[in-house]
Amino acid sequence: MGKVIVVTSGKGGVGKTTSTAALGAALARSGNNVAVVDFDVGLRNLDIVMGAERRVVFDLINVVQGTAKLTQAVIRDKRIETLYLLPASQTRDKDALTEDGIARVIAELRMRFDWVICDSPAGIERGATLAMRFADEAVIVTNPEVSSVRDSDRIIGLLDSKTLKAELGERMPKHLLIARFDPLRASRGEMLNIEDVLEILSVPLLGIIPESEEVLRASNLGAPITVCGRDSAPSRAYYDAARRLAGEDVEMTIPSERRGLFTKLFGRRAA
Amino acid sequence: MLSEVLAPSTARHGGSMRLRGRSYLAFALAPEPPIAEWLAELDLWLRGSPGFFAGRPAVLDLSAVTLTSSAVAHLVSELGERGIRIMGLEGVAPEKLGPGLPPLLSAGRPAPGGATEPAPGEAQVAKAPDSAPRSMVIDTNVRSGQSVFFPDGDVVVLGSVSSGAEVIAGGSVHVYGTLRGRVMAGTSGNGGARIFCRRIEAELVAIDGYYRTAVSLDPQHSDRPVQAWLAGESLIISAME
Numbered sequence: 001m002g003k004v005i006v007v008t009s010g011k012g013g014v015g016k017t018t019s020t021a022a023l024g025a026a027l028a029r030s031g032n033n034v035a036v037v038d039f040d041v042g043l044r045n046l047d048i049v050m051g052a053e054r055r056v057v058f059d060l061i062n063v064v065q066g067t068a069k070l071t072q073a074v075i076r077d078k079r080i081e082t083l084y085l086l087p088a089s090q091t092r093d094k095d096a097l098t099e100d101g102i103a104r105v106i107a108e109l110r111m112r113f114d115w116v117i118c119d120s121p122a123g124i125e126r127g128a129t130l131a132m133r134f135a136d137e138a139v140i141v142t143n144p145e146v147s148s149v150r151d152s153d154r155i156i157g158l159l160d161s162k163t164l165k166a167e168l169g170e171r172m173p174k175h176l177l178i179a180r181f182d183p184l185r186a187s188r189g190e191m192l193n194i195e196d197v198l199e200i201l202s203v204p205l206l207g208i209i210p211e212s213e214e215v216l217r218a219s220n221l222g223a224p225i226t227v228c229g230r231d232s233a234p235s236r237a238y239y240d241a242a243r244r245l246a247g248e249d250v251e252m253t254i255p256s257e258r259r260g261l262f263t264k265l266f267g268r269r270a271a
Numbered sequence: 272m273l274s275e276v277l278a279p280s281t282a283r284h285g286g287s288m289r290l291r292g293r294s295y296l297a298f299a300l301a302p303e304p305p306i307a308e309w310l311a312e313l314d315l316w317l318r319g320s321p322g323f324f325a326g327r328p329a330v331l332d333l334s335a336v337t338l339t340s341s342a343v344a345h346l347v348s349e350l351g352e353r354g355i356r357i358m359g360l361e362g363v364a365p366e367k368l369g370p371g372l373p374p375l376l377s378a379g380r381p382a383p384g385g386a387t388e389p390a391p392g393e394a395q396v397a398k399a400p401d402s403a404p405r406s407m408v409i410d411t412n413v414r415s416g417q418s419v420f421f422p423d424g425d426v427v428v429l430g431s432v433s434s435g436a437e438v439i440a441g442g443s444v445h446v447y448g449t450l451r452g453r454v455m456a457g458t459s460g461n462g463g464a465r466i467f468c469r470r471i472e473a474e475l476v477a478i479d480g481y482y483r484t485a486v487s488l489d490p491q492h493s494d495r496p497v498q499a500w501l502a503g504e505s506l507i508i509s510a511m512e
Contacts, residue, residue: 124416150415153433157414200433200451202412 002033002113004106005245006135008159010151012122014143015179018215020119021049021224022235023139026242028083029226032114035074038088039131040121041097047087050077051222061089064101070108079227084113094127106134124154129162136165137173139206139245143180144192149200152176156203175206177241182211183254207241208254209234233257296422296441296459297328297358302346303335310349317353319475319484320453324355330376334362343367406442413438413452422459434474443467455482457501466499471508481506 007020017040024036038046041061047053052075058068063086070086077083086109089096109116120131132138138159142152156174165172178197185191198205210233218228226235226242233255240250302309317323331347338346347357359376360368368375405424413419413428415435422441431448438444438452441459446468457464457479464478471492475484478501488508496511 150434153415154435157417157436160411160414199449200431202430 002110002116004110004116004118004134004136005139006118006120006132006137007139007141008120008128008132008155009122009141009148010124010128010153010155011143011148014148015141015177015209015215016122017045017049017119018219018225019139019141019177019179019209019238020046020117022226022238023242023245024115024117025077025080025083025224025226026239027115027117027246028077028080030242030246031082033082033084033112034115034117035084035086035109035113037086037109037116037118039097039118039127041088041127042090042093043121044088044090046119047075047085048222049219049224050075050085052077052085052087053222056087059087059089060105061092061096063105064097070105070112079223094121094125094130097126097130099130099133102130103134124158128155129158132159132163134164135172137175137245139175139177140201140203141177141179142197142201144178144186144194144197146192149192149197153201156201174203175245176201176203177206177209179209180211181208181254183256205252206244207237208252209237209241210254210256212257295328297330298324298458299330299332299361299460300350300355300357301332301335306336306338306342306346313353316482322354324353328358329355330359330361331357331373332361338363338367340367340369344369344372347372407440412448415452432468432473434472440464450476453477456499462501464501467496467511469496470494471497476506476508478506483508 007016007023009016020036024034028034036046036050037060038044039060040046047056055075058073060073062068063070063073074084074086077085106116118131118135121127140152140155142148159172159174160166163172176198178194181194182191186193194205194208212232212234214229214232215225215234218225221228225232226238229235236255240253243250331350333343343360343363350357357373359373361376363375365375406427407419407421407424408427408429409419410429412430413432413436415433417436419426419438421439424440425442425445426438426440427445427447428438429447432438432446432450432452432454434451436452437454439455439458441461442456443464444454444456444466446454448468449470450468450473452473453475454466454473455477456466460479462479466476466478471488473485473488475482476499478499481501481504483506492508492510497508498511499506499508501507
């Protein structure tokens with residue numbers, strides 16, 4: 001039986017889709033069967049980041065409505081053979097999602113995969129609440145700035161009230177992923193630092209993903225950062241986070257960009 | 272199994288219905304003249320707390336104003352437009368009330384859950400509720416968007432109250448963490464209620480309706496335990512050392 005993880009945030013644009021793809025690819029690389037599911041009906045993005053946008057035939061809505069079977073809709077990744085994508089519909093909207101339909105799809109995904117990672121849309125409305133409804137655990141993606149943190153706090157409140165787990169009286173394990181962290185800006189006080197975010201949200205830290213230009217480059221190339229920019233700082237941070245998610249005890253560090261020999265020589269001289 | 276379904280028939284013996292009394296807690300709005308100014312003040316307050324009265328019972332105490340029956344009806348509809356549904360009226364002569372207005376309430380008391388004496392001629396008997404002080408303990412953070420409402424006594428939060436969260440208590444509020452949201456204590460007219468917290472970064476604190484917002488907080492009180500209390504009509508915030 002697989003584990004269902006919801007990647008959510010409240011605020012938009014903080015890195016949910018990037019993180020879903022990155023964590024999914026990292027977990028699949030270790031040999032797990034992983035399905036990443038796009039719940040952002042109408043504004044789908046996960047297919048672009050996964051590089052599968054030209055191979056989408058059926059989507060989540062089709063499976064929910066019974067027009068297609070799950071096996072027809074999932075798209076296998078070209079680079080990692082145990083990684084699959086269930087895309088969202090771009091032409092429909094979230095009203096086409098029903099709770100019973102999603103329950104069936106999640107149940108089937110759970111049987112076929114070790115990890116089912118649901119990319120939640122932004123906001124607190126139906127799309128977001130459906131994405132989290134059947135999750136076993138949650139990854140909350142936050143940027144270290146005040147609006148993102150407050151929205152994440154709201155989402156954490158919803159995780160403790162609107163999910164099936166909460167209704168059954170169980171506590172949902174939550175993991176905080178701080179994305180787009182810039183240590184220089186944090187030290188200048190332009191961004192919240194890690195301790196501030198943890199103090200406000202009180203959720204165990206899964207990982208700290210540094211800000212990097214590599215992320216945009218990877219998504220434009222249609223690959224998760226953990227596939228395309230494997231050695232980059234965010235990729236290394238995501239690999240560590242994936243290991244922690246799988247239960248491994250990994251020391252918390254903030255990877256920094258590895259500067260090549262060339263930049264090391266001339267970088268020092270310029271300083 | 273069947274015996275649970277059968278209602279005891281002896282209660283209907285003689286065909287008499289038993290009227291039972293209940294006492295509820297409602298917010299009381301007491302307008303003061305001039306009404307237009309009071310409404311403007313209310314609007315200002317509502318702007319800072321929109322939707323506060325949604326779904327919450329409210330009564331209108333007209334003892335401080337003299338209004339004609341049409342003025343009373345107009346005021347009730349004005350409040351209705353602001354999302355405040357008046358379920359009863361106090362402090363107004365019964366002849367001023369028409370069929371379209373909320374009923375007249377009597378013997379309302381400021382203390383929470385107090386027993387009311389039945390007025391002469393009324394067949395109702397009010398239940399005397401348990402008057403022992405009660406407290407609610409919340410052992411997690413109060414998250415943004417959550418609202419804790421406990422009119423019967425004190426609320427203790429073993430955690431922080433996030434920005435965008437609110438705690439409303441009839442008694443005092445104790446936050447063993449950082450207060451970043453809103454707290455309203457002493458809401459049942461309890462001016463002796465206090466608010467305690469380990470750190471104050473609150474959006475709004477209020478005791479018995481007297482409130483202060485974040486802008487009026489003294490920066491020297493940040494980062495240390497403080498208490499808020501009411502001295503007459505002033506809400507004082509002082510450090511606790």
